[in-house]
Structures are given as structure tokens and as C-alpha cells.
Amino acid sequence: MYAVAGRVKDEDIALVRDRTSIADIISESVTLRSAGGGNLKGLCPFHDEKTPSFTVAPARGVYYCHGCGAGGDAIKFLMDAEHLSFIESIERLASRSGIQLRYETDGAPSGPRPQTGQRQRLLAAHADAADFYRDQLGTPGARKAREFLAQRGFGRDAAERYGCGFAPDSWDALAKHLRQKGYTAEELNAAGLTKPARSGSLIDRFRRRLLWPIRDLSGDVIGFGARKLFDDDDGPKYLNTPETPLYKKSHVLYGIDHAKREIAKRGRAVIVEGYTDVMACHEAGEPTAVATCGTAFGIDHIGVLRRLLMDSDSFTGEIIYTFDGDAAGQKAALRAFEEDQRFVGRTFIAVSPDNMDPCELRLARGDLAVRDMIAGREPLVDFALRQTLKRFDLDTVEGRVEAMRRTAPLVAKIKDREKRPEYARKLAGDLGMDLEPVQRAVNSAIRGDAAAASGAPARPAVEAPQRLVEREALKLALQEPVLAGPMFDVVGAENYADPVYQSIRVAVDEAGGASSVSSGGVVWIEKVRDTCTDLAGQGLISELAVEPLRVDGAVDPVYVRKTLARLQWGAVTTRIRDLKSKVQRMNPVANKDAYLALAGELFSLEQQARALREQAAG
Numbered sequence: 226m227y228a229v230a231g232r233v234k235d236e237d238i239a240l241v242r243d244r245t246s247i248a249d250i251i252s253e254s255v256t257l258r259s260a261g262g263g264n265l266k267g268l269c270p271f272h273d274e275k276t277p278s279f280t281v282a283p284a285r286g287v288y289y290c291h292g293c294g295a296g297g298d299a300i301k302f303l304m305d306a307e308h309l310s311f312i313e314s315i316e317r318l319a320s321r322s323g324i325q326l327r328y329e330t331d332g333a334p335s336g337p338r339p340q341t342g343q344r345q346r347l348l349a350a351h352a353d354a355a356d357f358y359r360d361q362l363g364t365p366g367a368r369k370a371r372e373f374l375a376q377r378g379f380g381r382d383a384a385e386r387y388g389c390g391f392a393p394d395s396w397d398a399l400a401k402h403l404r405q406k407g408y409t410a411e412e413l414n415a416a417g418l419t420k421p422a423r424s425g426s427l428i429d430r431f432r433r434r435l436l437w438p439i440r441d442l443s444g445d446v447i448g449f450g451a452r453k454l455f456d457d458d459d460g461p462k463y464l465n466t467p468e469t470p471l472y473k474k475s476h477v478l479y480g481i482d483h484a485k486r487e488i489a490k491r492g493r494a495v496i497v498e499g500y501t502d503v504m505a506c507h508e509a510g511e512p513t514a515v516a517t518c519g520t521a522f523g524i525d526h527i528g529v530l531r532r533l534l535m536d537s538d539s540f541t542g543e544i545i546y547t548f549d550g551d552a553a554g555q556k557a558a559l560r561a562f563e564e565d566q567r568f569v570g571r572t573f574i575a576v577s578p579d580n581m582d583p584c585e586l587r588l589a590r591g592d593l594a595v596r597d598m599i600a601g602r603e604p605l606v607d608f609a610l611r612q613t614l615k616r617f618d619l620d621t622v623e624g625r626v627e628a629m630r631r632t633a634p635l636v637a638k639i640k641d642r643e644k645r646p647e648y649a650r651k652l653a654g655d656l657g658m659d660l661e662p663v664q665r666a667v668n669s670a671i672r673g674d675a676a677a678a679s680g681a682p683a684r685p686a687v688e689a690p691q692r693l694v695e696r697e698a699l700k701l702a703l704q705e706p707v708l709a710g711p712m713f714d715v716v717g718a719e720n721y722a723d724p725v726y727q728s729i730r731v732a733v734d735e736a737g738g739a740s741s742v743s744s745g746g747v748v749w750i751e752k753v754r755d756t757c758t759d760l761a762g763q764g765l766i767s768e769l770a771v772e773p774l775r776v777d778g779a780v781d782p783v784y785v786r787k788t789l790a791r792l793q794w795g796a797v798t799t800r801i802r803d804l805k806s807k808v809q810r811m812n813p814v815a816n817k818d819a820y821l822a823l824a825g826e827l828f829s830l831e832q833q834a835r836a837l838r839e840q841a842a843g
Contacts, residue, residue, distance in 0.1 A: 233315055234327045238300075241315055244322040247299040248283045254306060254442045255532045256489040257281055268532045270306055271295045313344045320345075347416045347471050350408050351446040354418050355438045357402050358390025358449070367391035369454045370435040377501050378588050379508070387483075387504055388438045392431035392451060400427040417448065417466040430466070433458060437500045439466070439518055440482040442529075448472035450479065450500055450518055465519040475525040478515040479503055487512040488533045493543035495575075495599060496522055497583055502547070505584040509592035511599055514583070522546075544572045545602050547583060573602035606648065609635050614655060625656050629666050632656075637670035645671075691795040695726045696769065698792045701785055702739045703750055703770045709785045710739030716789050720796040728759035729766060783843065790840035797834045801827065 248257060248265060260266035260280060269279035269290040278292035289296035295305065303314040319326050361367055362384060370391045374384055383389075392399070400419045404410070410427055413419040419427040434451035441447050448466030466472045480503040488494045495514040497503055506514030517526060534542030575598050577586050587595050613632050618624035629652075636648045645667065653663040698716070701709040718734070721727040733739055735756040742749050754766045776784050804827045813820040 232312065232328050234329060237319070237324065237326050238315060241318045241322065241324055241326075242286060242298060242300070244324065245286070245299045245318050246283065247286045247288065247302070248281055250299045250318070251281055251288060251302060253485070254529075255279065256534065269293060269295065270528075270532055273528070307344075309344055316345050343412075343415070344470065346408070346412055347469070348445050348447070350403060350412060350416050350418060351438075351448070351471070353403060353406055353408075354399060354416075354449075355388055355390065355446045357399055358392060358436050358438075359385075359388055361391040361393050362389060364391070364393070366393055373435055373452070373454060377505075377584055379501070379504060383504060383508060388446075390436040390438070390449075392429060392434045392436055394433050396422075396428045396432065397426065399429045399431075415469060417469040417472060431464065434464065437479065439472070439477055439479055441471075441477075442481055442485060444482045448477065448518070452500070463519065473525075474518055474520045475523055476529060477518045478526055478529060479518050480507070480515045481529070483507060484513050484515050485533055488515075488530070492534060493545060494530050494534060495545045495547060497547050499582065499584070501584040502582050505587040506595060506599075509583075509587050509595035511596055542571075545575050545599060546573070546605065547575045547577065547598070572605045574605045574608045575599045575602040576608070606635060606639055610648075610652065610655070619656060625658055629656055629658065629663055633663065633666035634670040634673075636667045637673075691799075692723055692726070693775075694788065694791045694795055695721050695723055697775055697788050699726060699729050699733075700769050700772060700774055701780070701788060702733050703753065703766065704745065704774065705780050705785075706739040706742035706745045706749055708780060708782065710742060712782075712785050712789050714738045714740045716793055720792050722796070722799065725759060725761045725765060728757060728762040729753070729769075732757035732762065732766075787841050787843060790837045794834060794837035794841055797830055797837060801830050801834060804830065 251257065251267075255267040255270050257265035257267045258277075263282070263284055265281040265283065266277045267279050267281070268274055268277050269292055271290060272293040272295075274292050279288065279290045279295075281288045286298050287296065288298075288302060297305075299318060300311065300314045303309050303317055304311060307314075309317065316326065362370060370389075371384075374380075374389060379389075397419075400413060403413055403418065404427070410419070410421075413427060414421060418430060420430055422428045431449060431451045433455055435454055436452075437450045438446045439448040439450055448469070448471065450466075451464045453460060453462050453464075465474065468474065479500055484494070484507075491513055493513055495506060495511055497506060497514050497516045499516055503514045503516045506512075515530075517523075530544065534544075577583065577598050581589060583595050583598070586598060610632055613635065614628055617628035617631075619628060632652055636645055636652060639645050639648060646664070649664045649667045650660055652667075653660045656663065698713065702713045706713075714734075718727050718730040721730050732753050736749075736752045750766060750770045754763050757763050757766060774780060804823055808820065808823050808827065811820050811823070
């Protein structure tokens with residue numbers, strides 16, 4: 226029982242639960258598929274996930290997410306999914322089922338509640354406003370609005386289908402109409418339908434504009450989009466409802482109420498840029514089109530579509546972006562590629578010929594041309610690569626190298642790892658370069674992305690031979706400190722070239738040295754981790770502590786000695802290489818003393834290297 230349930234009679238709450246299909250309620254925002262045993266499954270609307278873990282049991286009227294633990298009945302679902310109070314949630318469900326709720330009052334007979342929750346009041350105000358605007362579209366003053374629609378290929382039937390309306394040439398026509406229906410000034414202002422004038426009275430937010438009602442997944446009107454029609458209107462071309470308790474522009478998609486079932490059925494969604502583009506696609510036979518309302522397509526919009534598409538590791542939906550072929554459209558497409566990585570499904574771009582948007586294309590070439598444009602989609606990564614390469618002169622070495630630097634991260638971002646090598650090969654061909662440097666650049670970008678996500682510096686995908694030796698020495702200190710300690714501790718951190726490995730080597734000293742350990746295990750490993758000041762090193766210690774040593778059979782002192790000899794040999798040969806380079810650049814006559822000193826050091830190091838090589842060979 227919910228804490229606020231006391232005001233609604235218990236038998237009415239029970240009746241609402243009994244008559245409510247939880248599957249129908251949840252299906253309005255989450256695509257559900259059979260999970261066997263009479264249960265349904267989908268992507269959880271309360272946390273981001275790739276594999277469906279959200280289970281609905283229609284027979285019992287409950288849901289539960291095995292990923293985040295959210296659960297309850299239909300009332301709880303609406304409360305959490307749409308941020309409703311208990312009363313508002315009950316009233317929503319009762320209204321759907323045609324149930325008249327009765328309320329308990331203090332010492333008074335039970336009866337109908339005189340006022341519903343705020344959300345229901347705001348929704349009712351929007352529904353009445355939509356009716357008012359729709360009626361106004363047929364008036365003489367709305368001729369310009371009807372002409373606008375007609376010029377874009379939409380007649381009366383289409384206007385009615387999408388609920389198009391007109392805000393009349395009046396400062397307060399809607400305000401007066403809704404006040405007469407009993408709405409308060411506070412409610413109308415909260416809904417974003419009106420705003421207070423300086424005089425203290427109400428004025429309409431929209432005036433002399435063509436309007437589209439914007440609906441949520443359940444089909445309720447939650448706001449409006451308004452298009453300027455007259456040259457003397459000094460407002461923006463498009464004006465939308467402001468942020469309200471109902472309308473959150475980062476979550477709203479125009480046309481989602483019409484498109485949701487087809488999106489789920491066909492497994493794809495088409496993203497367009499405007500209200501008329503949505504109408505044009507739907508009228509042309511592509512009923513999966515939706516558009517954002519006054520904001521860029523973003524993370525929250527993706528969440529809405531992913532749940533409808535059931536975009537998961539086992540189900541790949543399609544997202545098809547449509548953008549104009551002009552510079553702004555190309556920029557928007559490249560920006561979309563960044564967000565594309567939040568989809569598991571396949572993402573495409575459909576570019577209209579001659580820079581026409583879907584509405585213009587339908588007018589110029591008919592419905593089939595719109596469907597052909599969408600059918601001719603190409604993978605978004607192909608478009609992103611091509612547009613990026615266009616910016617460089619590939620006939621020059623500098624241009625090719627710089628183009629490789631800019632495009633390699635795009636290939637690295639491709640979600641399907643199996644496709645990356647093929648795209649790297651294609652990119653090499655487009656650049657006119659060998660595959661090896663392109664693949665190297667892609668791998669470097671992949672490592673950079675992984676490091677950025679973890680806050681760690683990039684690490685090599687394939688360890689160089691000397692790095693493998695450094696890694697093996699650290700594994701010995703962590704896994705076999707009693708055996709390796711005396712030999713390990715005398716080989717200092719300067720022998721480690723990798724800065725992360727070096728930080729772990731220093732941490733071993735700070736923890737007292739491997740020689741100080743009487744018995745290894747989790748206590749010793751935790752002690753080293755606690756003393757390590759490098760975040761990447763801390764994470765790597767756990768990995769090294771469980772990674773198998775590169776030896777067959779049991780570890781013995783001989784293997785430890787060989788490993789540490791190879792470690793020192795690598796450090797010494799690096800020093801030799803650096804000294805030889807310095808000696809070659811030095812004039813032995815002008816810098817005789819320095820030259821002789823370096824030559825003597827070089828001779829000593831070469832002797833040391835020979836001895837270490839013999840040790841490493843056993």
C-alpha cells in the first residue's frame with residue numbers, strides 16, 4: 226500500500242488494478258517481446274542497458290527489472306516513468322478504464338473528488354487548447370495557415386489527421402476560452418499556454434501562427450509547435466512550448482504517437498528535422514518518422530527510441546537520420562555520428578537529392594521519391610568518413626597524413642568490432658596509403674578511447690617484448706613475493722620504461738618491498754594497490770595479480786633470475802642506444818673530454834649487457 230493512498234477508496238484502487246492491463250500500459254513506452262512462460266521482456270526504462278532485463282508478468286500485473294531492481298504494478302510504473310503522484314497515476318488509469326473514483330474525506334461522505342491532480346489538469350487544458358486551435362484553422366483569419374499547408378502538399382484530411390491548428394489574431398482568445406472552462410490563471414501559465422501580461426491579465430503564448438500539437442507516447446497533447454506565417458511577425462520562425470511539468474524538449478519527439486507502433490513493428494526509426502517532414506514521410510508511406518522539437522537530437526531522445534526499438538545486443542534496430550545535403554546538414558550528420566555510439570543497432574543516413582528535405586522532395590517528385598531516399602540510406606560511418614576526407618588534399622603527403630589522423634578515430638568508434646578491420650582497409654584505399662600505418666592509427670585511437678573512459682593513459686594493445694618482461698617481473702613480485710623478493714627488490718624502478726609499470730614498481734618499495742613478505746596473497750596485493758598513487762597502476766595491479774605467469778610448470782629461482790636479467794638487459798641496451806646516438810652527434814676533437822667519458826661509459830655498459838644476456842640465456 227502506498228503512503229498517499231488513503232484518499233481514494235481501497236475498493237476503487239482494487240478495481241483500477243483489476244481492470245488495468247499492465248502490458249498495455251508499459252507497451253506505450255517500452256517494446257515488449259515474449260520471454261516464455263507468459264512473461265514479456267524489454268529494455269528497462271529506468272536505467273540504460275543493452276540486454277533486456279525488464280520483465281513483465283501480465284497474469285500477476287507486475288513488472289521487475291533484474292538489472293536495477295525497479296518493480297511494482299501499473300500504478301507504480303506510471304509514478305516512476307512519468308513522475309506522477311499516486312493520485313495522478315490512479316486517476317490516469319481510472320480514466321482509461323472508465324472508472325469514477327470515490328475519495329475519502331475527513332468526516333464527510335465519500336464522493337467524487339472535486340479537483341484532479343495537477344498533471345491531469347494540465348493535460349486537460351492542452352486537450353481543450355488543441356480543440357480550440359483546430360477549430361480556428363477553418364476560420365477566415367486562418368487562410369494563410371491553410372495556404373501554407375496546401376503549398377506543402379497537405380489538404381484538409383492531412384491537417385485533421387495531425388491535428389493542425391491556428392492561433393488567431395488576438396492577444397487572449399485562448400485564455401478567455403479556457404478560463405470559461407474553469408481553468409485558473411496559474412494552471413494556464415504552468416501549462417505554457419499563456420503568460421502574464423504587464424497589466425496582470427493573461428495573454429496567449431501563440432498568436433497568428435500555424436500550430437502542431439505535440440503528443441507524448443500515450444497520445445496526450447503536452448505542448449505545441451508554432452510556425453510564423455506573417456512577415457510582420459518579429460518572433461522566431463518556429464516557437465515551441467517552454468519547459469513545463471509536461472513538456473521536456475530533450476525527451477519530446479514530434480510524431481512519436483503516430484509512429485511508435487510502426488517503429489516497434491518495422492524495427493526502425495527515421496529522424497527528420499521538421500513537423501512537415503514528419504507529415505510528408507508518413508503521408509508518403511514511411512510511418513516511422515519523428516522529429517525533435519526545437520532542440521538537437523540527443524541522449525534522452527535516443528533513450529526513448531531504444532526502448533521502442535528494443536535496441537539491444539540480441540536485437541538490432543535501424544536508426545535512419547535524414548539531413549539536407551548542405552553544409553549545415555552535413556555538420557548535423559557528423560554530430561549525429563558521435564551520438565550514434567549510444568545505439569547498439571545499425572545507424573544510417575539518407576541524404577535527399579538536391580539538398581531537398583523530405584517535404585520538398587515529396588512535393589517535387591512524389592511519395593515514391595521519399596521512400597526511395599530512405600531505402601537508399603548508407604551507413605552513417607561511411608558518410609562521416611567521406612565528408613571528413615573531403616576536407617583534405619589527398620594528393621599531398623601532408624593532406625593524407627592529416628586526413629588519416631582525423632578519420633582513424635571515426636573507424637575506432639565503430640561499435641561492431643568485426644567491421645573495424647574492413648573499414649581500416651577501405652580507409653587505407655581511400656587515402657592511397659599502406660594498411661599498416663592506418664591500422665596503427667586506428668588501434669591508437671581505440672586505446673585512447675578506452676583510456677579516456679577509465680581515466681587511464683592509453684596502453685599498447687600488443688605489448689612490445691621489453692614491456693612483456695617488465696610485466697612479468699611485476700607479476701612475480703605480486704604473485705610470488707617470497708620467492709622473487711630478494712632478487713626483485715635490487716632491480717630498481719629505473720629499469721622500467723613504461724610509466725604505469727614504473728608506478729607499480731615504486732608502490733612495491735613503498736609497501737616495504739617484496740622481500741618483506743612472509744606469505745603472499747590478497748593482503749600483500751591490497752597493500753601494494755593502496756600505496757600505488759597512479760590510478761591506471763591501481764587498476765592494473767588486480768589484473769597482474771591473476772594473470773598467468775609465462776612459464777610452464779612451477780616457478781623457480783632460475784626463472785626469476787632469468788626474468789630480472791632480461792629486464793635489466795633491456796634497460797641497459799636502451800641506454801646503450803641513446804649513448805651511441807649522442808656519441809655520433811659529438812665532435813671528438815672539440816669535445817674531447819666529454820667524448821672520452823661517454824665512450825668509457827658505453828664500453829662499460831656493453832660489458833654489462835653481455836653479462837646480462839648470458840644470465841638471461843641461463
